[in-house]
Ligand SMILES: Cc1cc2nc3c(=O)[nH]c(=O)nc-3n(C[C@H](O)[C@H](O)[C@H](O)COP(=O)(O)OP(=O)(O)OC[C@H]3O[C@@H](n4cnc5c(N)ncnc54)[C@H](O)[C@@H]3O)c2cc1C
C-alpha cells in the first residue's frame with residue numbers, strides 16, 4: 006500500500022484502533038448528509054486531544070497530504086465529503102464538556118460534543134445553548150462552528166457566530182492558536198468571526214468557548230393551520246410587521262406535512278390543509294399572553310382555519326419534534342432528497358414560493374418546503390430516486406434554478422448549511438471574481454499549502470497567487486460571509 | 489464480486505434511509521467508538537454496498553454488522569422510521585452462506601441453533617449436564633466473561649418449568665377467565681424456570697387460565713438473528729400450531745415477544761401459513777403489556793397493604809429491555825404495574841445493557857463496555873433493586889453489578905410482582921370484576 010508509512014505514523018500518534026484504512030472501513034465516510042457526490046478518504050483518524058490533532062496535522066503537512074475535519078457528518082452541503090486523497094480527522098472522541106462556568110454564563114467544550122447534549126447538561130442550572138439546528142440531536146458543536154449553524158430559534162437569538170466567544174484552532178501545519186477567549190469582546194481583528202463559518206478550510210477547531218443563556222421564564226407556542234401557503238406567508242410578514250419578535254416562526258407546506266405525519270412524531274394534522282405555521286414567543290411571563298394574542302389575531306386576519314396554543318409541555322414538544330424531523334422523514338416520500346438553503350427577504354416569500362412551484366413542474370420533480378420563515382431562510386427539498394437514469398443532473402439543475410430565484414429576489418445562496426462542494430459554483434451568483442479572489446487570499450493566510458478541506462467553499466480556479474497583481478480596489482467589498 | 493440478495497422488505501427499508509445521521513448518538517457502538525461503520529447509518533450504507541456488489545461479503549465489512557447489538561435504539565431515533573432490524577436480519581441471512589467460518593464454528597452453530605435450542609428434551613438434558621459440570625467446577629475452564637455470566641445465573645433447577653406447570657392452570661377465582669398460552673422459552677425454561685412459574689401465578693391473579701401447550705418450542709429469535717432463517721420459520725410454524733385456541737400468547741422475554749409479533753412477516757411468503765402466522769402475531773402480548781391492559785379494566789389482585797402515596801414503598805430501578813422499549817414500544821406498562829407496589833426510578837437513558845442474545849458471548853469487549861455504563865446508571869439511582877423484563881438483561885446486569893461490587897439485586901418483573909403481591913397479601917379479586925370482552929376489544933383496537 007502506497008501510504009503505509011503515513012498510516013503507521015498516524016497509528017503511532019493516536020493508537021492503532023483509532024486509525025481506519027481498510028476500504029471496507031472507509032466506505033461509510035464517502036459522504037455526509039449530502040449524498041449526490043461520494044468518494045472514500047485515504048484514511049480516517051480519531052485524535053483524542055488538541056495535542057494529538059496537532060501531531061497528526063504536522064505528520065500530514067510534512068507529506069503535503071490534505072485533510073478534512075469531520076463531526077457527525079450531518080452537513081447538507083458536502084463539507085465533509087472527500088474529493089480524493091484526503092485524511093479525515095474525525096472529532097467524535099473529542100466530545101468532552103471541559104468546563105461549565107454558570108456564573109459567567111459560559112462553557113468550554115470539545116468540538117465533538119453533540120449540540121443537544123450541552124443544553125441537557127446545563128439545563129439543571131437553568132441555562133441552555135441557544136443555536137438549535139434541527140439536527141441538534143446528532144450534530145456536533147465543531148460542525149456548528151464550521152457551518153455557522155442556525156436553527157428555528159435563531160430568529161430571535163442569532164446564529165452560532167453570536168454564541169462563540171473563543172476558539173482553539175490547529176492550523177494546517179500543526180501550530181495551535183487561540184482566538185478570542187472568555188471575555189465577551191476582544192480588541193483587534195475578529196478572527197473568531199472569520200473562523201466561524203469557514204467550513205474546515207482554516208484548520209481544525211479543537212476547543213470552543215460558548216455563551217450560555219438563561220432559560221426564558223416562560224414560553225408560548227401556537228400552531229396555525231392554513232388552507233393556502235399564501236395565507237401562511239402573509240401571516241409571517243404580518244407578525245414581523247407588527248414589531249413582534251417571535252423566538253421562532255416555522256412553516257411547512259403540504260408535502261412536508263405529508264412526510265412528518267408519516268414519520269415518528271405525527272401530530273395528526275387535517276389531511277387537507279396546505280400549510281402549518283408554528284410561532285413561539287418567550288421571555289418574561291408577563292406580556293407573553295398579550296403577544297400570543299396579537300399573533301393569533303394576525304393569523305385570523307389571514308383566514309387561518311384553526312389556531313391552537315399549546316396547553317402542555319408535552320404538546321409543545323410533540324409539535325417541535327414533528328417539525329425538527331422534517332428532513333429526516335422525507336425518506337417516507339422518496340428514497341433521496343436534495344435540500345436547498347436559500348435566503349430571501351421575507352416580503353418576497355409568496356413570490357419565490359410560486360417560482361419554486363414552477364421549477365418543480367418544469368423539472369418534473371416534487372419539492373417539499375420547510376422553512377425558518379421568520380428569517381426568510383427557505384429549505385426546499387427536491388425529492389427523487391437516484392436509480393432513475395439522468396435524474397441526478399436534473400436535481401442539481403433544479404437546485405441551482407431555485408437558488409437563482411432566491412438571488413433574483415434579493416436574497417442569497419446559504420442561510421445555514423454552508424457552501425461545501427454543493428454550492429461552490431453558485432458562489433458566482435453572489436460574488437464577483439474579485440470578491441472570490443479576496444476570499445482566497447484570506448484563506449491562504451491560514452492555509453498557504455491548500456491542505457485544509459480543499460475544494461470546498463470557493464469555486465475552483467480562484468487562487469490568491471493568480472490575483473496578487475490585481476489593483477487593491479478590485480479586491481475590496483463583498484468579502485463578507487455568504488448567508 | 490458477488491452481490492448479496494436481499495428481500496423486498498429490506499430493500500424498502502434501505503430506500504427509506506436518507507443518510508441524515510440523526511440515529512448516530514442513539515447507537516451504543518457508535519457512542520463507544522465514534523466510528524461511522526459502527527453506526528446505524530454506516531451499517532445501512534454497508535448493507536447497500538453489499539447488495540450493490542460494491543463490497544465483498546467475505547471481507548471485513550461484516551465485522552461491522554457483527555458488532556451491532558441489534559438493540560434497535562436506532563429505530564426509535566430515526567425520523568424516517570427506518571426498520572433497521574429488518575435490514576440487519578436480512579443481511580445476516582443473506583451472508584451466512586458466504587461467510588468465512590471455520591468448520592468448528594459452523595458445526596457449533598448448527599448444533600446450537602438446529603439441534604439444541606429447538607428441542608426441549610435436549611435442552612433439559614443439556615441443563616442436567618450443566619448441573620454436573622458445575623458440581624465438578626468445570627466452569628473454571630471457561631474464559632473470564634463467560635465465567636462472570638455463569639456465576640450470575642442461579643443454580644440450574646432439577647426440572648424445566650414446563651414440567652412443573654400443568655397443561656392448564658385455572659385462576660384462583662374464576663371470573664370468565666381469559667385463556668392465555670404461556671411461552672416457556674428455551675434457555676429460560678431450563679435455567680430460569682422460576683420466572684415462568686411466577687408469571688403463571690401473577691396471570692392467575694389477573695383472572696387468566698394459563699395454558700402450557702406440550703408442542704411449544706423455542707420462539708426462533710436467536711436463529712433469526714443469527715441468520716438461520718429456515719430454522720426460525722420451522723420453529724414459528726410449530727408454535728403457531730401449538731398455541732391454537734388461546735386468547736393471547738403471553739411472553740415474558742422481550743426478545744421472544746418482539747420476534748413472535750413478527751411471525752406474520754417471517755411467513756408472509758408461505759401460502760399455507762401466512763394468514764395463520766399473521767393472526768398468531770396479533771395475539772402475542774408481552775407479560776406487562778397484557779397485565780397493564782387488564783389492570784386498566786379493573787382486573788388484577790386486591791392489594792390491601794398499599795395505600796396511594798404510602799411512604800414505605802421500596803425504591804426500584806426499572807431497566808428498559810431493548811426489545812420491549814425499541815422493539816415493541818412498551819415503556820409505560822411495566823412502570824405502571826410496578827408503580828402499584830413500589831417507587832419506580834428511571835435510569836439515565838434507554839441504552840442497551842450489552843446482553844443482546846448471543847452478543848455478550850461473541851463480542852465480550854463491547855458487551856462489557858455497555859454493561860458497565862448501565863451499572864453506573866444503576867448506581868446513580870440509589871435503588872437496591874433493578875427490575876427488567878428480559879432474562880438476557882437479567883443475567884448481564886447481575887454479572888455487571890457483581891463485577892462492580894454493588895449490593896443490588898436484579899429481578900425479573902414477574903418474579904418481583906409475585907413477591908410483592910405475596911408480601912402485601914394480595915388476594916385474587918372475586919368473580920364478576922372486569923371482563924374479558926373489553927380486553928378483547930382493546931386488542932382489536934390496537935390492530
Ligand atoms: C435532518 C437535518 C437537519 C438539519 N437542520 C439544520 C438546521 O436547522 N440548521 C443548520 O444550520 N443546519 C442544519 N443541518 C445541517 C448540519 O446539521 C449542520 O451543518 C451541522 O452544523 C453540521 O455539524 P456536523 O457535526 O454534522 O458536521 P459535519 O457534517 O461533520 O461537518 C460539517 C463541516 O464542518 C467541518 N468541521 C466539522 N468539525 C470541524 C472542526 N472541529 N473544525 C473545523 N471544521 C470542522 C467539516 O469539515 C465540514 O466542512 C441539518 C442537517 C440534517 C441532516
Ligand code: SF4
Pocket residue numbers: 333336504505506507508509510511512528529532562565566567568569570
Ligand atoms: S436516522 Fe434514519 S434516515 Fe437518518 S441515517 Fe439513520 S436510519 Fe437513515
Ligand code: SF4
Pocket residue numbers: 514515516517518527528531555556557558559560561562563572
Ligand atoms: S441496533 Fe443498536 S447497535 Fe445496532 S446499529 Fe442500531 S442502535 Fe446501533
